Amino acid sequence: MRYFLSSILKVIPVLLMISFIVFFLVRLTGDPVSLMLPETATDQQREDLRQSLGLNDPIYIQYFTYMADVIQGDFGESFRYNQPAIDIVLERLPASFTLAISSMIIATIIAVPAGIYSAIKRNTFADLIITGSSVLGKAMPNFWLGIMLILILAVQFSIFPVSGSGTIAHLVLPSITLGTAIAAEMTRLIRSSMLEVLGSEYIRTARSKGLRETIVVNKHALRNALIPVVTIMALQTATLIGGTLITETVFSWPGMGQLLVQAVNARDMAVVQAATFIIAILVILSNLTADLTYRFLDPRIKYED
Amino acid sequence: MNANTQVEQNMDVKPHHKEQSRVSKVFKQLWKSKTGTVGLVIVLCVILMAVFADIIAPYDHTETNVSARLLPPFWMEGGSFNYILGTDNLGRDVLSRIIIGSKVSLLVGIASVIVAGAIGLFLGLVSGYYGKWIDQVIMRLVDSFLAIPNILFMLIILAVIGPSLTSIIIVLGVTTWVIYARMVRSETLSIKERDYVKSARAIGASDYRIIKKYILPNVVSSFIVIATLNVATTIILESSLSFLGLGIQSPDVSWGLMLSDGRDYLATSWWVATFPGLAITITVLGIIFLGDWLRDMLDPKTKS
Amino acid sequence: NPDSSEVDTGDEESSGETAEDDELVIANGSDMVTFDIHDHNNTSTEAIHVNLFNYLVKADGNGGFVGDLAEEWENIDERTWKFQLREGVTFHNGEEFTADDVKFTLERVANDDTLLEHGNYNQIAEVNVINDYELEIITENPEPALLNRLSRLGSGMLPSDYIDEEGWDTFLEEPVGTGPYQFTEWVKDDRVVLEPYEDYFGEAPKWNKVTFRSIPEDSTRVSELLTGGVDIAANIPPEDWERIEGDDAVKLADSPSQRVMMLVLRTAENEVTGDPKVREAIDLAIDNEAIVENLYNGAATPTRTRVTPGNNGANEDLYGQSNYDPERAIELLEEAGYGDGLEISFDAPSGRYLKDRETAELIQAMLSEVGITVDLQFNEWSTFTDKYSSRSFGEMFMIAYGNSMFDAALALDRLTQAQNEGETDYINDEVEQLLTEAESNMNQEERVKQYQKAQELIAEDRPHIYLFQMDSVYGLQENVDFEPRLDEMFYVDDLSKN
Amino acid sequence: MSSIKEKQLPNVLMEVKGLKKHFEVKKGYFNKQVSYVKAVDGVDITIYEGETLGIVGESGCGKSTTGEMLLGLLKPSEGVVKFKGKDMTEMSKKELRDIRKDIQVIFQDPFASLNPRMTVEELIGEPLEIHTSMTKSEIKNKVIELLEVVGLNSEQLKRYPHEFSGGQRQRIGIARALALNPKIIICDEPVSALDVSIQAQILNLLKKLQREYNLTLVFIAHGLPAVRNISDRIAVMYLGKIIEITERDQLFGEPMHPYTEALLKSIPVDHPKWRTNCEPLKGDLPNPANPPSGCTFHTRCPYAQDICKNKVPNLEEVKINHFTACHFPLKQ
Amino acid sequence: MTEPLLDIKNLRIRFRSDEGTVKPVNGVSFQVNEGETVAVVGESGCGKSLTSLSILGLVPSPGEVFEGEIRLQGKDLTKLKKNQMRKLRGNEISMIFQEPMTSLNPVFTIGNQMTEVIKLHQQLDKKESINKVVEMLDLVGIPEPERVVRQFPHQLSGGMRQRVMIAMALSCNPKLLIADEPTTALDVTIQAQILNLMKKLKDELNTGVILITHDLGVVAEVADRVVVMYGGEVVEEAHVNEIFDNPVHPYTRGLLSSVPKMTGSVEELGAIQGSVPTPSQMPKGCKFHPRCPIATDLCKDEHPNLEETLPNHFKRCFHMEGGSIYEQHKRETTT
């Protein structure tokens, strides 16, 4: 519990820094006023709006004003939707979340057996195939894979719907697209982690007890091998969310990724800021969760404090 | 006669290696690792292709020929040997574009890794070696960067400053340094506690000397491995940027741009996107193989 | 016609996604922007709105107008228009539509300068309500194009009571109009769903459910069409035509659109393009036909004017024309003193319009044939708009303007000296005079003549080099009947399935 | 055989008083409540010129920490370390770096104590490069000379540490330590990682060098036999404290602290015929983060009485040159 | 003659890799009788661990036993099928490893890891096996065994963990116990505790023990018979007293004189020159000859056999009288 509190405290400077980075990035985008007003607006109108938005204050004042609002949950208005930016972002969150979780599940379903198998059958043909495919999985750009999946599985064979959201079937193709790169990374990780564990002394002990190889692998090796994988995979959350930007656009999945791409293109910076913030918090939360899982999986840590 | 002197004379049990044989040993090892060899060959080919791109390419990459639009590769009906891998929607030679695109793709990959590596190496060393508040600040910075997906970061910055070759390289570098900083820091932390660093301090070596002669050379091998692998990641990232319209801009050409432009033709003129895609895949494959082999080579744990 | 579905050829794989016969699914390339009809300038958003809201008058497609919510209207004097409203029209919430709603709607957009459509309505000075069904619109100046303005984007009628009572936020979430369909659901970046409004004043709505989907990725949109996931897909890129034509279950439909691709040049003396010969050379060097044929598969029409047929004031002599003569272009350049080549800068948007990048690249290649080295710079759209509004482009840039007013006024507005400063800096006193006079000339015939003359002069002076009018191309399921409209609207009750 | 006894009263080279090192163990991030590992908790030692002082004790009792403080690599939490009368803890960074010439170190693990990226020549030449103004070729000659002293030859100059066996690496480490003609070398378990036959070579070499260069050695080990073989005086540590210190034969002959006695009994016999069945010491070494009260050994001590639980015994000279920290020193 | 419990004959293990084939164990033979403790001594890398692992069939790949027999009560273990071998492990033969820190799985409780063996080999139910575990932990002198059962390895000290390992190894009453350097990682006081425990248990359980070590002190404490290995071979084998009193092989002698003594006068140690060769650099002829003070040309070319020179005393050396020459040499070199 104390650990948990202290990690949360640690998050604060990170969030501050992120807000800082994002704020200044966004301010660099140039004059938001020109995008908010019609092209025909007069200079006076521009100036008025600028004044009312506080854009004439020194930048640090603007930052503090902004932060004061953010702390109260106010990330500004989206000028594209004329709504509080945070509402728009939160509205999309469930869709992205669903997609991220299901691709993680798909990745796990692929990667865990593949990683274990290729570690056990190290240097065999099967290992070569698995390692090779995982490299391939990494090498394929997301959008390309997505389009190919649509062309083959949706258009050619009509197994899954092409795009959109609503049913579980809609979730399959985007999840595979997003999950592939993660699965590739995970397979490689599990393989090497597993190899290391399999060479450790307690595995030798387990074998010397006369345990079946399946028990040795699934009980003694797997849990130890997964411990580092959990943490490293948590670091992939950011990559995963990054992947949604592209995958959601390809599959017109109504999540934060698509929103972000369009918000950036439209310079709807309030939304960009809010979304970046939410994403950062999500990533941090997932790292925390991973840490807790890690603690759960590894008794050595649990008892230390 | 003293027993010790006896011992001294007969110490040399290991055969003497000459420098030359070390080099040849590396190659022998390389040859033995089949994937490593494949990787090296691929990477060398791509580099050669990039260096001599303007000489090898049969056409200029911007040369359009509207009467020869979307010709298939030579082995297909309608294809010709003039355009071995076919032409794209403006009648430009796909092969030439791939060859010339390799320049930009590799340049983006390598240069941005150098930018990121330099930042990461510096901050990682400082953070790991000096610790204390510097470490805290740098690590929080690292956390912040880790919490924002790379591609989002790039999207925002590039939207702001506009995509160009230089800005793409810098942005890729500025957003991916974190990996190196983390790695270098953790290596530095562990090396700092090794006995050989203690012994260097015991002979009175300065911090600068310790970083330069003790820590740097010992992080460099992991660093090279990660950097190599990241060239691959960067090449893929660049293609994603192209998909979002913020990658390399015409008339320059990169594989990512070709792949992204060609995606509209996947169903009808597959060769427009497939060949640059293959180029990316093969190169990435080569780099990863090479990187994995380097890892095995340079990692003392697996070496002995 | 429910019976004909049985005759439907069954070779199309039913993926369970195909909409029912009384449902319609339309895929756009982008999401609807907002329900605030005054605060967007987005055609595909309006294409949805027209099913929810009604205008006072509707363009009939031949330059004339037919009544919609207004039954009759007359031009009382230069600045006063009187309208007689249809009676018995109700909003989706049951409230009756009256002149107050018209006043509310038009005065809002005419007065609130933060609205994107404000510029197109600030000509309206005030709206006088005579009684529930009668009203007068007073314009600031004589406004010959008022009916054009009232039959376009942003002139749908809003429920004043509903908005007063519930506030804008509620309206934006649950919009209420007088149209044949009412709002059901909007999942942003995914779909807008409409259902029929039973008390619609006109013909009963046809569809049980209408869904507008947003599918930004071209190939995905086409794939949806091919698998039967949507009935209509907008903006089909030429490279996919073959696929669609090759598939018996789907077909293409195209129609000219209001969008004209053009080059904008600086004409000030000190610029290289200030020399009319250089501008002419550029025009002559570009083979519009080739671009249209090769890039657009013919789905575009070369033109030398921006005011295309169907617009008030169109000069049809300049439409369908292009002049391509590279030899003459070389000669002209020589005459202008650029015999050994010249270099101009060229900005083009990237990814904004269909084939914009390729067009620019082809233009670059064509210009280099005649010895003009083009420094081509692609701009991501927001960078482009930045440069556009700060007027910081170089000698030449490419843009495709639409025209939602169907009137020459809007199309040529940008060439008046008040507007072109820092952009083209185009000065031709005759043109200037024609344009200013036509702007407030209530004599339609004369006005048209003035505009046509101006277009001729512009086509010779070439501050703008018009390239081609773009088509909008739709993919349809074989059983869908759809006549694409020049204004790109989807009046869903004009569609049918059999 | 020469031993310290035969010499005149020797000069004091180093003197350590009240030396303490408490490592902070942080719990939580902003939590100011920290606990301490009392790695070294009040050590007094005097090191005479030319002697070999052995320090033994179980692992974790603070031997290495003490060694590092003697070297000035670690700042003591409390106490003074005097080298030739000057307090090292008060020296500036520069003074400290100068004094490094005189105090050198050899570490336990020959695999970890040499920079794998430096050649033998660089390794041994480095101290010379830092502290002298010798030219490259002078350094090289000196390095060759040193290599011969430790029983390696000049052909091996350009090789890297991984090309050597453990014993050879330890010799390189010794050569590096010798390069600046130090007054004192702290050896932190220099033979623990080596095979018995190699261990003997290194012990012999150290003894030889000590004789030849009149070196002072501090020899840290947890193996009593090796310490006995090389040391003149021996200090026994337990949980961060020295509990007994005296000359070698005295310690082995007449241990006064119960822990020393137990330690001696725990060591395997030299010959199977001398096997005994005596009960070894019970229990484990207590946690240094949470040491027992009073005499820290009382939890395992067979002779412990009530006073041992409460009162910390001081290190006192019970016999001439025989110090022990026990309320009830053993009498032979 | 009664059949020995374990009889290893001419055991050879090879590792094949791209670099070539190495044979780190190359002709090892010795026997272990019931209730007897046989110490296998030798310096690092001489093949002690591999030999012991081969008895359990656990030679790590790509290593393999390619020649020789390992007979447990007459049954050749090298010929057994995988699952037959598995039934023996932990049941008839068990093993204790050197590193008590890493030999226990960090993520499972002691109880979990111990009951696993018992359930596997003795068909006891959960409750019975827990009782058995507690009983075993008690036997090896662990205080509060009921609590320890629920603890994780990292919560125990090194000595405790090694006791747990021993308890685990003994829980199925194995006929043969292999202890691979069971005390090397422990402090002397803890080592003394463990050695004492092993002596006690051996008397009680009558188990045959193979004790692998490089510490001659440990040998002197507990062994009945000693097998000295060098370079993958047995170079001398005899009763423990015989080895200490009358070592014949020059290597054994060198080893004995290398060890600093706890008693007697302190003198120069009789170090063996050179260093231990790795399997890939094994010299021809007698493997010890480059380091041997009495080596002759014969030693360089010919490989000596293991011969019984005295009753129950085997050595692999050409020099019958090697001993005395060595003594003489040693006297010369020590001042």
Ligand SMILES: Nc1ncnc2c1ncn2[C@@H]1O[C@H](COP(=O)(O)OP(=O)(O)OP(=O)(O)O)[C@@H](O)[C@H]1O
């Ligand atoms: N940097 C550190 N931070 C916290 N605790 C430390 C640190 N260094 C050492 N300790 C603790 O201090 C105690 C003494 O450590 P030290 O290394 O001096 O023991 P040692 O006697 O040399 O042991 P060994 O025989 O294992 O080398 C140990 O309990 C150790 O865990």
Ligand SMILES: Nc1ncnc2c1ncn2[C@@H]1O[C@H](COP(=O)(O)OP(=O)(O)OP(=O)(O)O)[C@@H](O)[C@H]1O
């Ligand atoms: N996987 C392997 N591949 C190649 N050689 C190996 C492998 N495992 C062990 N060896 C070699 O076999 C030899 C004997 O190893 P073994 O572990 O039996 O030695 P040991 O006598 O137990 O040494 P130690 O005292 O260090 O434990 C070593 O020299 C080692 O190099």
Ligand SMILES: [Mg+2]
């Ligand atoms: Mg230590």
Ligand SMILES: [Mg+2]
């Ligand atoms: Mg071993």
Ligand code: NI
């Ligand atoms: Ni001699």
